[in-house]
Amino acid sequence: MLRSFFGLLILCLCLSTTHAAEKTNIVFILSDDLGWKDLVCYGGSLAETPHLDQLAAEGMKFTNAYSPAPICSASRASILTGKTPARLHFEFVTKPAGVDPPFRELLPPPYTQDLPLKEVTLGEMLQQADYATGFFGKWHVNEHFKRYLGWSPTHGPKQQGFQTAVETFGSHPYAKKFDWKPGDFKTNEFPPDAVTDNAISFLKQKREQPFFLYLSYFHVHTPVRSPTDWLIEKYKDKAAAGPGEAKRRAHYGAFIETLDHYVGQVMMALDEQGLRDSTLIVFTSDNGGHPEYAENGPLRGSKWNLYEAGIRVPFLVRWPKHVQAGSVCTKPVSGIDLFPTFCEVAGGNCSKLTLDGKSLVPLFEGKSADWPTRALTWHFPYYHPEKGYKKAKESIGVNDFAVSKTRPVSAIRVGDSKLLQFYESGKRELYDLRSDPGEQHDLSNSQPERTAQLGAQLKQMLQDMDARYPTDPFTNQPKTD
Structure with missing residues (x-):
């Protein structure tokens, strides 16, 4: 009897260990302001990105991936x-309490300071699935605490499901100790980055349970000021020969390669720990490229607007034994899809949650033929820029390398059709992204039925999400079309 008991106990322990070993680790890497075409594997020609190109070669590259917001x-x-x-009522960047959005012709909704604690986050969901959770880098979903981007003691990562979280700007110029001098870094040397180092320390920890690493880089966000002279020299001539302001572009190229280097360190650490085959890596950006730094053409627009370059982002996935190396997926996907994707990968249960995204696991596994056509929406009921609006460029073009005026706007994509709804004028624009990815030929007049159909669908979806709209200051009524 005693022997049987110990035999059963050993079997249970073995099953438990096997189950933990079978679970997939998840590494999610989010870059900041990286343009859709900044990586070589997406056609970028300014900076070298060997490690992210390697990630694409060893996994899947999505060519119609979007951020949830600009x-x-x-x-x-x-x-x-x-x-x-739109559903979260979190459509702009967080602002200090008491700061109101500027209004022009319309009055935007109030700013949101914090992601509410009632919302279930990736960290909380994966904790429930018995994952060790870690967050490192840029949070930016709480009111700035004590300093710009400071983590809130009530709404920071540790209060939103991340067991391990270390706050630091790393090597980004946001850091007050960013005091490197010319010549501090020799050729092929990069600034040490605490964000990367903390993330690597987390994945090296010995544990029986799988882990979820959320690595949120500050690169390549402004201020774009690289301390690596050798990299600036490397890109100086190429930047001068290309579009945009040469000095800015040289520093931007240095920033991109620096980000790539840090991602390469994480990939190497996974290999050294023997975690490659048991780890899903997803890399993307939080929005489109900055208009003064990124070469966004032939797509129109940039960060801060809903034309393609404002919301189209790089999206790379590596998952050995699940994702075919060197594969490409052309299906439209969004950052909202990551929550249900990670839930499925982790074996979690999200059935009771209201989610707008869809698990991408079938696409990861090459089952794109069965992927249904669906509507993706965006909602930006604000004006931008907040300051200097009058001086901003009136129209939004291709590779302007200048900040343009963004007015309250929403958008919907269904198949290859994309419609933008502007609330000031009530104007709608319709584009066929297959034949016109640069959104140069407005079809709203020649295709009035399709325009009306998509406009009605967008309006209904936003109403179902209880979206907030800009209001008419004279009638105090929301402008819903």
Whole structure:
């Protein structure tokens, strides 16, 4: 009897260990303001990105991937919850309490300070699935605490499901100790980055349970000021020969390669720990490229607007034994899809949650033929820029390398059709992204039925999400079309 008991106990322990070993570790890497075409594997020609190109070669590259919003906080809150910014009422960047959005012709809704604790985050969901959770880098979904981007003691990562979290700007110029001098870094040397180092320390920890690492880089967000002279020299001539302001572009190229180097360190650490085959890596960006730094053409627009370059992002996935190396997926996907995707990978249960995204696991596994056509929406009921609006460029073009005026707008994509709804004028624009990816030929007049259909669908979806709209200051009524 005693022997049988010990035999059963050993079997249970073995089953438990086997089950833990079978679970997939998840590494999610989010870059900041990286443009859709900044990586070589997406056609980028400024900076070298060997490690991210390797990630694409060893996994899957998505060519129609989107951020949930054209701006930081809104996109990050959406990724964390699997809900659209419209449903979350978190459509802009977080601001200090008491700061109101500027209004022009219309009055935007109030700013949101914090991602509410009632929302279930990736960290909380994966904890429930018995994952060790870690967060490192840029949070930006709480009101700034004590300093710009400071983590809140009530709404920071540790209060939102991340057991391990270390706050630091790392090597980004946001850091007050960013005091490197010219010549501090020799050729092929990069600044040490505490964000990366903390993340690697987390994945090296010995544990029986699987882990979820959320690595949120500050690169390549402004201020774009690289301390690596050798990299600036490397890209100086190429930047001068290309579009945009040469000095900015040289520093931007240095920033991109620096980000790539840090990602390469994480990939190497996974290999050294023997975790490659048991780890899913997803890499993407929080929104489109900055108009003064990124070469976004031939797509129109940039960060802060809903034309393609404002919301189209790189999206790379590596998952050995599940994702075919060197594969490409052309299906439209979004950052809102990450929550249900990670839930399925972890074996979690999200059935009771309201989610706007859809698990991408079938696409990872090459089952794109069965992927249904669906509607993706975006909602930005604000004006941008907040300051200097009058001086901003009136129209939004291709590779402007200038900040343009963004007015309250929503958008919907269904198949290859994309419609934008502008609330000031009530104007709608319709584009066929297959034949016109640069959104140069408005079809709203020649295809009035399709325009009306998509406009009605967008309006209904936003109403179902209880979206907030800009209001008419004279009638105090929301402008819903």
